[in-house]
Amino acid sequence: MIDPDERQLSPSGKTQMPDGAIDIGNGTWITKVQDGTGEWVGINEWHHAPSGDSWEWCGGWVPFMLPGLPEAVHSNHWDIVSLEPLTLSPSLLCTSCQHHGYIRNGAWEDC
DSSP, X not given: OBOGGXXXXXXXXXXXXXXXXXXXXXXXXXXXXXXXXXXXXXXEEEEEEEETTEEEEEEEEEEBOOXXXXXXXXXXXXXXXXXXTEEEESOEEOTTTOOEEEEETTEEEEO
């Protein structure tokens, strides 16, 4: 699991994916992010993105909509339709490289 304090550093600019990454298909992986109590609070979504003559990992932090969050942050969080298998709403769009899709039934579905 990734420490929530490191979520802003991952995955953009990384050349290696961390241990424990889960392949959800179509060139996309996730790592679970838990808070200090062990509650699953989001994921880091990973995919390959071109970077000059080579590639590095691209993606970002996907925080879950959790009870008690103020209304003002709702647009920046994803609804949990199901944790097992993981299904989130709405779709995820990488603002760096435009990788776009849904996580449904634990798998990546390209848009």
